Amino acid sequence: MKKEIPILIGFFATIGWYLEFFFAGTFFENWKMFFTTGFRSVAIVGLLVGVVNVLRVNYSRIKYNNDRWYSIYQMSIIFLMVILASLRGVSPGTPFDAMYTFGFIPLDATVFSLLAFYVASASYRSFKIKSIESAFLLVAAILIMLSKMPLGEAMWSKIPAIGEWIMDGPTSAGKRAILFGAYLGGLTMMIRIAFGLEKSHLSD
């Protein structure tokens, strides 16, 4: 009851994708449409659950004084965005859009640019050539970094071309090897989920 019926519903939803390839007729087309509409509806409820969860988490932080003022501030920013959208709309040039352009974009770019410092510091401490493999890693990283800055070209005019060769050749090969494995792994996992063999996403 706790797992069997949900798995059965899931199985019927999965085969809905394939039945119309093998059997003609409106019944199987409607079957697929039925589950497609269903997926859209349940996904919307999932969004609402996300909204409730944000409110719930912030409520408990405010109630138990766990960074209370930051939560109050965060909630007021969220509601400010909602109020701005309902007052003037969301098209370009509105206050809602200005908050995104002059608030979100600088914050987003700065958060990720901070990582440059931490990655540089971590790599300085951890990159040591102790084996052939680590030497390959370090040399590739240095060549790619040099190829992407004017200094590299100033040092030797061939460095950008070498960087391009590394990106298109060995990097592409390594990525493909990983992707082949990932696609095969994903395919296996999807088949296991479809047939109800994989149950780790269900609770007891």
Next chain:
Amino acid sequence: MELINTLIDSTILNHTFQIWMSVLFTLMMLSFLFKDNPLYKLGENTFLGISLGYGWVRSWEIVVVPFLIRPLKDAYLDFQPYDITLILWLIMGSTMFFRFSRTKAWVANYYFAFVFAYVAGYEIPVQVQNLFVQGSNMMKPLFEQPSFFEISKWFVIIFGTFSGLMYFFFSKPHKGLLGKTARVGILILMINFGASFGATVMGRIALFIGRAQVIADNYTASIVLAIIISIFLFIYFKYLQKEPKLDDEQMH
């Protein structure tokens, strides 16, 4: 209402205010390089608040209204037998709310089993297609390559991918020819990781240069705000910062 509109026009829509806001947020986030501090946390919560508010509003407009509110309204005004399916799906979707319950969390299995299986059904042909697309993109004709540079790439891609795959092949021990091929595979993977690392670092530095340019272009705002932030941080760390409380684990 008039007052609110005037307030919005003179703040959020005012260009000078927008520039100062942008510089302030940049400096607040950069203050983390010194130490974790309240200004950084304020910036962090602004980031979360704007992104969540933006996401909520856009989702409401693009997803919730056309696919939930409008069909429900139509069903209310002119009920048709097939509208029952919408209500049934909404009831099934609502099982997700049981995730918040400690004892009845299993009810949400209906939600997860359906969503995972539906996505799995969609993804199976996509994954198979991806495999073929990757394979066919890899195997371009050798004799159509325009230069030695491209030919060398062709060899590295074909044999590099093959040796990389051999490294992940665990059904036989990595000895003899298989072991040597797998060893080449490791080197190819290491070059991939190194190149990805280098590209990521350069991407982050490009972002930082962008922020530095904003700071340099608006130097009046930058200097004033940097002085204010520095004074605040000095006062905070010198006089206002409380000693962190010891938790149970540290006390023992």
